[in-house]
Amino acid sequence: MEVAELDYRAVRGSFAVPDDLEPLDRHPKATPPGEAMRYHHALCYGCGDDAVNGLHVVVTAGDGVTATATMRVAPWMEGGPGLIHGGILSAAFDEVMGTTALLIGVPVVTGHLEIDYARPIPIDSSLRFTADVLGRQRRKVYLSAAAHIVGDAGELPVGPVATSRALFIGIDPREHFAEHLANAQRPDEHQRWTKYSSP
Numbered sequence: 001m002e003v004a005e006l007d008y009r010a011v012r013g014s015f016a017v018p019d020d021l022e023p024l025d026r027h028p029k030a031t032p033p034g035e036a037m038r039y040h041h042a043l044c045y046g047c048g049d050d051a052v053n054g055l056h057v058v059v060t061a062g063d064g065v066t067a068t069a070t071m072r073v074a075p076w077m078e079g080g081p082g083l084i085h086g087g088i089l090s091a092a093f094d095e096v097m098g099t100t101a102l103l104i105g106v107p108v109v110t111g112h113l114e115i116d117y118a119r120p121i122p123i124d125s126s127l128r129f130t131a132d133v134l135g136r137q138r139r140k141v142y143l144s145a146a147a148h149i150v151g152d153a154g155e156l157p158v159g160p161v162a163t164s165r166a167l168f169i170g171i172d173p174r175e176h177f178a179e180h181l182a183n184a185q186r187p188d189e190h191q192r193w194t195k196y197s198s199p
């Protein structure tokens with residue numbers, strides 16, 4: 001069998017925040033601090049309430065351009081014995097940071113995502129994420145996030161169990177998803193995107 005050579009020209013990603021970032025403002029209609037950011041649809045794998053096999057990440061707006069999030073590590077998320085699968089954790093970071101970007105009023109898709117896995121994360125633990133928008137340059141939005149295991153008394157340990165950084169790219173959802181909307185499980189649920197301005 002012939003194996004196609006990997007085209008490394010398609011590899012565009014690296015995480016380096018540019019020096020000449022643009023001023024960053026919280027969008028006037030952003031979710032108020034302390035409230036859950038519920039913009040996405042009910043079947044989203046990351047945050048949807050109706051997604052049977054979803055992550056059920058809940059993101060809460062913080063002050064400025066920050067957010068926090070929670071996720072319970074369910075038994076089905078197992079990778080290594082008794083531990084979360086690394087890909088699940090990366091999907092959770094993706095969801096947390098993609099939602100946090102909405103605080104500046106820009107709907108985004110992920111361009112580049114990287115994770116440092118610092119400690120094993122047991123099944124049945126509860127994770128608490130913190131995320132920050134670091135800056136924006138044109139359509140590029142830079143974020144970082146960290147995950148901690150929440151203790152029985154609700155306390156956080158000293159160090160994070162994982163950290164992540166990502167570059168998201170602002171899109172016009174109507175344009176970006178138009179071709180694929182017919183494949184959505186509930187195509188009618190996607191009208192709410194229109195309330196956000198284009199990047």
Ligand SMILES: CCCCC/C=C\C/C=C\C/C=C\C/C=C\CCCC(=O)SCCNC(=O)CCNC(=O)[C@H](O)C(C)(C)COP(=O)(O)OP(=O)(O)OC[C@H]1O[C@@H](n2cnc3c(N)ncnc32)[C@H](O)[C@@H]1OP(=O)(O)O
Pocket residue numbers: 012013014039040046094095096097098099102107108109110111112137138139140167169171173193
């Ligand atoms: C699950 C999807 C949800 C998306 C929802 C969106 C809106 C809905 C509203 C609310 C949503 C609520 C919550 C969101 C929650 C979670 C988010 C999950 C997000 C995902 O899970 S989403 C799935 C994975 N994601 C993709 O499916 C993207 C596939 N991809 C593309 O669709 C294109 O690739 C695109 C559009 C990214 C860019 O294409 P394009 O043609 O529009 O723009 P272009 O190429 O010109 O890039 C513009 C500037 O970004 C730089 N740039 C681009 N890519 C780069 C890279 N990788 N590394 C370094 N720099 C990069 C260029 O260098 C240039 O930079 P410069 O300005 O300096 O020239």
